[in-house]
Amino acid sequence: MYRPPAEAQSVLIRVADGCPYNGCTFCTMYKNVPYRIHDHYEQIQSIVEAAQVTPAARRIFLADGDALALPMHMLEKILKHLHEQFPRLARVTCYASGRSLLQKNQKELHELHSLGLRTVYLGLESGSDTVLQMLNKNSTSAAMIEGAQRASQAGIAVSAIIMTGAGGQQYSAEHVSKTAHALGYMRPRQLSCLRLIPIPGTPLAQQIEQGQFSPLSEYQSIKELADLLSALPSWPCIFRADHRSNILPLAGRLPKDTPALLQELHELLATGYLLSDGPGAYPASL
């Protein structure tokens, strides 16, 4: 089961298998997992079994990808049952997409919040529609901004995920400026920055082999992250770039820590240690 790094302490409860879309060019998370929403009996059984193991759990993450895409009546039953089984439960979280956020109306999002849904993790990846199309992301920047804004209005915190290198060399500048712009509209409570890693066998890796996509060098990846941090509008946000894909692990609170984070990045750029002719070694596992 996949979960965001911030959910390391959460109990994971699977309410569906896989991702309802499963088409992004860079993603292998659920490639061999046919999408299936668990039936009511399976969902209740998973909740009861988890409660027997960790009855005092305070945090629960609903898996797999885009659990918010489940029908409203199902999510309501799941959330109510979680509170019955976990008396100390403080927060429920899940992955969401622009599509699943917009499928719920404002009243429904408020209802989900009142039932304990506290945070949704949204893979924006890029604020550029050109880049999103290249990644076959199945959503526009505008749709994800609107979905995030509606979630925030309902009291559900948004944790946005973006990727350095998502536009490759060709669209790096556009990726930076439009992602900063989109995040300024979205104003997520948390911002996680990963680095695009071409995993063998993915359409993205094939595009690189065929010369259709030029990945950033190590130096360009760090430079792009520095440019993005510099371009971000100011709003209070927890920032993390400490996923294994990142070259330099970083974390802080924006905008307070922006100067210190930029200094770290610029110091690394000035060392001369970063490769400028290739992406360097990718992490062995993600």
Ligand code: SF4
């Ligand atoms: S929506 Fe998320 S889980 Fe589904 S294919 Fe895209 S990146 Fe992977």
